[in-house]
Amino acid sequence: MSDSLRSLEGAIDAALTDLRALRIGGEEDVAEVKSVLTRLEVAEARLAGLRLQLIGEAQAAGAAAAVDQVRNSPRTTSGQASGVLRLGRDLGDRFWVLADALAEGTISVAQAEAIITGLKRLPTALGRQELERCQRHLLTFCDELGPAELTVAALRMWELLDPDGADELEATRLKREERLAKAGRALRLTPDHHGSMRLSGQLPTADAALLQAQLDALMPPASSYLDEGEVPSPEARRADALMRLAGIAAASGEVPAQGGDRPHVQVTLPLSFLTDGLGAAGVFGFGGESLSAGEARRMACDAGLIPLVLGSDSQPLDVGREYRLVPRALRAALTHRNQGCVFPHCTARPAACEAHHIRPWWAGGDTSMQNLVLLCPHHHRLVEPDPERAPEWQWEITIDEATGRPIFVPPRHIDPARRPRQHRRFRLQDLTAPPPDEGRVCPEPDPWQPTDEDPWHPRDVSTDVSGDLRVEEHQLQSC
Numbered sequence: 001m002s003d004s005l006r007s008l009e010g011a012i013d014a015a016l017t018d019l020r021a022l023r024i025g026g027e028e029d030v031a032e033v034k035s036v037l038t039r040l041e042v043a044e045a046r047l048a049g050l051r052l053q054l055i056g057e058a059q060a061a062g063a064a065a066a067v068d069q070v071r072n073s074p075r076t077t078s079g080q081a082s083g084v085l086r087l088g089r090d091l092g093d094r095f096w097v098l099a100d101a102l103a104e105g106t107i108s109v110a111q112a113e114a115i116i117t118g119l120k121r122l123p124t125a126l127g128r129q130e131l132e133r134c135q136r137h138l139l140t141f142c143d144e145l146g147p148a149e150l151t152v153a154a155l156r157m158w159e160l161l162d163p164d165g166a167d168e169l170e171a172t173r174l175k176r177e178e179r180l181a182k183a184g185r186a187l188r189l190t191p192d193h194h195g196s197m198r199l200s201g202q203l204p205t206a207d208a209a210l211l212q213a214q215l216d217a218l219m220p221p222a223s224s225y226l227d228e229g230e231v232p233s234p235e236a237r238r239a240d241a242l243m244r245l246a247g248i249a250a251a252s253g254e255v256p257a258q259g260g261d262r263p264h265v266q267v268t269l270p271l272s273f274l275t276d277g278l279g280a281a282g283v284f285g286f287g288g289e290s291l292s293a294g295e296a297r298r299m300a301c302d303a304g305l306i307p308l309v310l311g312s313d314s315q316p317l318d319v320g321r322e323y324r325l326v327p328r329a330l331r332a333a334l335t336h337r338n339q340g341c342v343f344p345h346c347t348a349r350p351a352a353c354e355a356h357h358i359r360p361w362w363a364g365g366d367t368s369m370q371n372l373v374l375l376c377p378h379h380h381r382l383v384e385p386d387p388e389r390a391p392e393w394q395w396e397i398t399i400d401e402a403t404g405r406p407i408f409v410p411p412r413h414i415d416p417a418r419r420p421r422q423h424r425r426f427r428l429q430d431l432t433a434p435p436p437d438e439g440r441v442c443p444e445p446d447p448w449q450p451t452d453e454d455p456w457h458p459r460d461v462s463t464d465v466s467g468d469l470r471v472e473e474h475q476l477q478s479c
Contacts, residue, residue, distance in 0.1 A: 027416070042105035049091075049102030052109070055084060056092030056099075083113075090116050094128070097135035107142045114147035118154020130161065137434030141427070146345075149424045153431055160433035178204065215241040216351040221377065326355040326367060338374040342406045343383070344421045348376035356380050358397045358406075363387075370399050373406045383408075392418070 024030055058066035071081045091099040091112070098112045115138050119131065134157045141153060181204035190198045203211065218241040222231045232240075326334070334355060341348035353374040359365030363385075375383065383395040396409040408421045 041108070045102055045108050046105040048109045049099065049105075052084070052088040052091055052102065053099060055088030056090075059085065059089050060092060087113055087116070090120075094131060095119075095135060097132055097139070101139055101142075107139065108147075110147040111142050111150055114150040115154050118151040119157065121155060122158045133434040133436070134161075141431075144427050145424055149428055152428055156428075156431055157434070160431065181205065213349070213351040214245055216349055218244040219352070220244075326372065330367065330369070330372070331355060333369060334372055334374055337369070337404060338406070339425060340374065341376040341379055342373050342423050343375060343379035344408055344423050346376055346379055346423070348379075350374060352376055354380050356383065356397075358399070360385055369404070373397060373399075 019036065022029070022033060022036070024033060055067075055070055058070075067085065070085060071078070073081060076084070087109070091102070095112075095116055098107070098115060101107045102109065102112055115135065119134060134154070138150060138154055138157070141150065145153060181202075185201075185203055185207070187201035187203075188199070190200070192198055202208075215238055219234075219237050220240050222237070335350040338350070338353075340346070340350050341353050353376050356373050356375045357365045357367070358371050358373065361367065365371050383397060386394060393411045393413065395411060398407050398409070399405070400407055403426075405422060405426045409418050410421065412418060
């Protein structure tokens with residue numbers, strides 16, 4: 001083994017020398033870097049899988065010195081060390097299919113851990129054959145789904161394997177959790193005696209979702225703090241949103257649904273400014289400040305518009321009635337379909353999103369489900385069409401006629417092949433039950449025991465003989 005390890009170290013040294021010489025000077029260099037990054041991901045996963053295999057075997061053999069080295073390594077925190085020990089034990093015990101995938105470099109450690117987390121929290125313990133089927137089926141999604149989505153996919157396996165039983169158990173679990181959440185609701189304001197009050201507590205999920213929607217709708221944009229010289233963190237802006245909510249309640253006596261309507265900003269501009277980008281949009285009440293064409297187009301996507309006809313001396317001659325491009329009923333349907341920002345990988349919630357016209361209204365686009373998507377302000381600016389740039393150098397959005405889901409085509413400077421992309425949340429909706437599998441099944445007896453995090457089975461500590469308890473006892477003795 002020592003010769004093999006020396007060869008591996010020599011290969012790593014040589015690879016580091018080559019990598020340090022890499023320079024990005026053109027598109028060919030970018031393509032080479034992308035290829036190198038992919039190969040490094042695979043190599044990293046394989047090495048991590050080998051390390052976890054050794055850690056699992058050390059625990060199974062009772063090699064206390066090796067386990068203690070992992071637990072007390074200065075390279076990790078105690079929490080990270082405990083997670084590594086637990087993952088190594090799981091991979092060597094019931095999740096050997098994932099261990100093989102790690103050894104081949106087809107999945108990452110984070111993806112393996114996410115699948116294990118989801119499968120271990122299923123309402124009923126899976127037998128080895130069903131567990132193997134689920135692992136193999138979930139591996140087919142690892143090229144498309146990240147760790148967070150894989151956990152959700154793993155949790156759905158029982159729903160797909162036993163729909164009737166899963167519905168009954170899910171209803172029981174939800175009732176129990178709702179009862180406990182309501183009983184445990186709390187809000188504490190504690191002075192720190194340094195000019196501040198510390199807020200802490202917890203709310204039932206439904207109540208917290210309502211509060212978060214209000215705060216997201218009222219959260220000031222980062223651009224509103226530019227005059228202060230420093231943009232505060234999202235947490236600080238959320239605190240400002242809470243005070244905005246309190247101010248609304250104090251002034252009106254009632255809190256409007258969804259944080260009330262958007263603030264009114266008067267922007268004056270000719271229609272030609274939106275279509276050709278020439279000129280400037282004036283913001284009323286801001287001392288002659290102007291907006292760029294892109295920002296004006298973004299605001300016009302989801303805003304109240306009032307047509308105003310001006311005379312030769314800019315005197316108002318006729319004022320039309322205000323109309324909203326995206327009415328509330330249509331936005332509700334859009335929220336149900338998109339479930340948040342639909343830009344690939346974005347996690348922004350619906351309350352923080354804006355309605356975007358795929359074909360701009362100023363270019364003849366209509367206000368319909370087939371021409372609308374939800375986007376957060378950042379990605380709204382990113383994809384807003386610019387009439388001065390060629391389409392292949394911009395993000396393009398289409399709606400799949402069969403599913404109604406948005407598909408994004410990246411510009412050429414991001415992906416020369418312009419391969420279509422879609423948000424991962426839509427892929428989760430297409431999950432099906434794992435097919436029957438003829439692969440080998442480990443014949444060993446199933447040693448599964450409920451974990452501390454298992455909400456379905458009470459745990460009797462007095463009869464628990466799992467590795468988790470032995471590790472906890474060892475930690476107490478070492479203290």
